[in-house]
Amino acid sequence: MHDENTCLPVSRRGVIAGGVATATLAGAPAIARPQPPMKQGVAPTMPVSFTVNGKPRSLDLDPRTTLLDALREHLHLTGTKKGCDHGQCGACTVIVDGRRINSCLTLAVMHEGDKVTTIEGLGTPGDLHPMQAAFVRHDGYQCGYCTPGQICSAVAVLDEIRDGIPSHVSADIVGKPAFSTDEVRERMSGNICRCGAYSNIVEAITDVASKGGKA
Numbered sequence: 001m002h003d004e005n006t007c008l009p010v011s012r013r014g015v016i017a018g019g020v021a022t023a024t025l026a027g028a029p030a031i032a033r034p035q036p037p038m039k040q041g042v043a044p045t046m047p048v049s050f051t052v053n054g055k056p057r058s059l060d061l062d063p064r065t066t067l068l069d070a071l072r073e074h075l076h077l078t079g080t081k082k083g084c085d086h087g088q089c090g091a092c093t094v095i096v097d098g099r100r101i102n103s104c105l106t107l108a109v110m111h112e113g114d115k116v117t118t119i120e121g122l123g124t125p126g127d128l129h130p131m132q133a134a135f136v137r138h139d140g141y142q143c144g145y146c147t148p149g150q151i152c153s154a155v156a157v158l159d160e161i162r163d164g165i166p167s168h169v170s171a172d173i174v175g176k177p178a179f180s181t182d183e184v185r186e187r188m189s190g191n192i193c194r195c196g197a198y199s200n201i202v203e204a205i206t207d208v209a210s211k212g213g214k215a
């Protein structure tokens with residue numbers, strides 16, 4: 001028998017021994033290559049700049065930071081609440097570029113240049129937004145934990161209806177949706193109130209809608 005590459009004579013015993021050696025090598029654990037040393041305790045950050053409640057804000061953030069945590073932990077705007085942190089309760093609702101979003105479901109660095117409005121930006125204790133005043137008038141809360149999200153959502157709901165955006169209960173998805181209790185209940189269904197203040201919340205929103213958005 002000859003090796004077909006070298007043309008040198010090889011024995012059957014030599015072929016078997018070579019095969020065994022190859023199989024043994026293939027089954028051997030990979031030899032660990034030296035890795036560059038990891039930097040301990042230094043998370044890479046990314047810069048982001050946006051406007052929050054009319055003020056330009058710039059942050060350097062771990063890119064995994066949610067908008068909710070950026071608002072609460074970095075800008076100390078704790079009016080926006082963390083309920084589930086999973087997009088299921090609506091407590092973290094804020095308005096970004098005129099549309100409501102769950103701030104726990106979006107990364108802060110995705111909002112470069114955006115305009116963010118939180119409950120603190122809607123009104124102040126001495127100058128309440130009409131929706132805040134209506135929630136007070138109609139007792140639209142009990143513990144109040146869901147209330148900032150409810151109010152931000154409610155403000156955006158009236159804008160959605162005004163802008164002709166249909167919901168799942170709109171009879172006509174092409175025409176302009178009309179304001180109704182069903183529309184409000186459907187559109188507010190992502191905002192959970194564990195105290196069950198729903199009927200008063202709907203009354204507050206209806207009150208504001210009936211006055212054309214005024215207090």
Ligand code: FES
Nearest residue numbers: 083084085090104
């Ligand atoms: S905290 Fe964002 S939806 Fe519950």
Ligand code: FES
Nearest residue numbers: 142144193194195
């Ligand atoms: S007022 Fe308590 S959860 Fe809504």
